Amino acid sequence: MQTPQQLKDKVINYAASIGIDKIGFASADPFLELKQRLVEHRKLGYESGFEEADLAMRTHPEMILPEAQSIIAIALAYPTKIEEAPRSEPGQYRGMVARAAWGEDYHHVLRRKLKQLEEYILEFVPDAKCESMVDTGALSDRAVAERAGLGWVGKNTSLITPEFGSWVYLGEMITSIPFPPDTPLEDGCGDCTLCMDHCPTDAFEQPGQLNSQKCLAFVTQLKNYVPEAFRESVGNRVYGCDTCQQVCPKNRKINFTHHPEFQPDPELAKPLLKPLLTIGNKRFRETFGPTAAAWRGKKPLQRNAILGLAHFKDVSAVPDLIEVLNQDVRPPLRGTAAWALGKIGGEQARQALDAALSVEKDDEVKEEINHALGMLDEGKKGM
Known part of the structure; x- marks a missing residue:
């Protein structure tokens, strides 16, 4: 019988073997401080409209998975430079697509990684409940990743990791397994604006x-x-x-x-x-x-x-x-x-x-x- 810590160690090693750059573990407790901020954010009219409308769903993991005990957060790093990038010329001007949309749609890539993680976990705990999401899910990817110790949320609201900066895609999995949580990192932005x-x-x-x-x-x-x-x-x-x-x-x-x-x-x-x-x-x-x-x-x-x-x-x-x-x-x-x-x-x-x-x-x-x-x-x- 695996203890949660033993299984956590196995999951960390497996994640590295399938190309996940960072993995962290967090409690599935409600994100109460985040909820207060989101309420104020909505009052001020600062939302994009792309978010989950139900603030309770965005901050209470147990509403998504009633058996929620912990959350696994993952990050994949992505490139920031183009080799031999084409240049704009008169009559042949070019636009720019943000780096988060380079290559294959990251939603698909992260979902595949999370699916592999879930299948691996179920080998050891066949009756475990898991619910994965990437970006379009109800939870805040950055809030989960920050709680799981992947990085800190900077002044620009991006998650910043010590190794990869903010050039990372995030995903998470709510699970019924009580994995021991990791420790959040301290803010590393200092006075920089x-x-x-x-x-x-x-x-x-x-x-x-x-x-x-x-x-x-x-x-x-x-x-x-x-x-x-x-x-x-x-x-x-x-x-x-x-x-x-x-x-x-x-x-x-x-x-x-x-x-x-x-x-x-x-x-x-x-x-x-x-x-x-x-x-x-x-x-x-x-x-x-x-x-x-x-x-x-x-x-x-x-x-x-x-x-x-x-x-x-x-x-x-x-x-x-x-x-x-x-x-x-x-x-x-x-x-x-x-x-x-x-x-x-x-x-x-x-x-x-x-x-x-x-x-x-x-x-x-x-x-x-x-x-x-x-x-x-x-x-x-x-x-």
């Missing part, structure tokens, strides 16, 4: 409190319009944002390439922007479908590509943007294309906007066209 100082939209209201409504990682995933206040900040980000992690001293010169499934395809990590405007559903599924960037569909990526072309003021893209303005059936893309034409400018853009205004039926798109024409007029005044 680089992540907060460099956020393009000032999305951090205070250390450890992120207003998701202002965070570009969230904004780039919106399905409709990007609020104008954030459009220029999006830059050439096609999906997600890494700025607060890139400036973190704990992430300096870190690049882990030992998981082949996470290695980026340079053409997907830094995709050409113009081809995204007309990519078909089948082609999108074939190229981006296996990655984490595809979960919201192609529309957000296409809209962000339009913003990217405006960011570069790519005059060569004007005919492509006019095509979107005239032909795309989705109002947010037509309206965003109008805004981009206003930013890029030129007589061809003006003529297209004037023509589109006379036939456009959607009120929001008409507002965008009028705004774009206004930008062109302002540009002329400044000449």
Whole structure:
């Protein structure tokens, strides 16, 4: 008969043998302090809307698994650099996909690892109850990982590990086995505020409190319009944002390439922007479908590509943007294309906007066209 500690030691060794970079164990007690923070977070309107709506489910493991005794947290490190990364060139400008969406969708990879762990545990305790989740589960991955001693939650709300920085994917398994818990780590950020100082939209209201409504990682995933206040900040980000992690001293010169499934395809990590405007559903599924960037569909990526072309003021893209303005059936893309034409400018853009205004039926798109024409007029005044 295995004691919980003996089984824990076996699980740790097995986890290492199947490529899990970090593993920790935590109690399944309710996350009461987190619950208080989440209530306040909701009152302030800082949620993204992607979270589990039931705060009790997010903080009470026993609501997910009534037999819950402990939680196993795991982490896999991922790369931060692209070998021979393609560069933007005039007329061939590229976007940027956040590192968390490079390679194979991490949800699938972590679920496979957790499934292997569960099967291993059941060999020793056949009647054990286990419930695994990755990112989209009810529990907070970071809160579980922090309690399990994998790292500490930094001022940018990312879990920071001593070995891999914050470039880690997290997953967890609630189990009926009373594994001895590990000790949480002390905060290692000190007085550093680089992540907060460099956020393009000032999305951090205070250390450890992120207003998701202002965070570009969230904004780039919106399905409709990007609020104008954030459009220029999006830059050439096609999906997600890494700025607060890139400036973190704990992430300096870190690049882990030992998981082949996470290695980026340079053409997907830094995709050409113009081809995204007309990519078909089948082609999108074939190229981006296996990655984490595809979960919201192609529309957000296409809209962000339009913003990217405006960011570069790519005059060569004007005919492509006019095509979107005239032909795309989705109002947010037509309206965003109008805004981009206003930013890029030129007589061809003006003529297209004037023509589109006379036939456009959607009120929001008409507002965008009028705004774009206004930008062109302002540009002329400044000449």
